């Protein structure tokens with residue numbers, strides 16, 4: 001699924017970057033090559049990143 005339509009960033013890309021330590025959608029997007037454009041994706045991107053970060057802190 002796409003998180004960011006403007007930049008065609010996928011949920012899996014955003015999740016991987018959050019698991020790797022990215023702290024914000026802006027940081028993740030800059031790693032992927034381009035920052036936010038319209039900004040409509042940012043609330044969902046934050047949710048995806050929060051979920052990924054929470055999953056990383058759960059003991060396995």
Ligand code: FES
Nearest residue numbers: 004006037038041
């Ligand atoms: S949908 Fe992500 S910047 Fe527009």
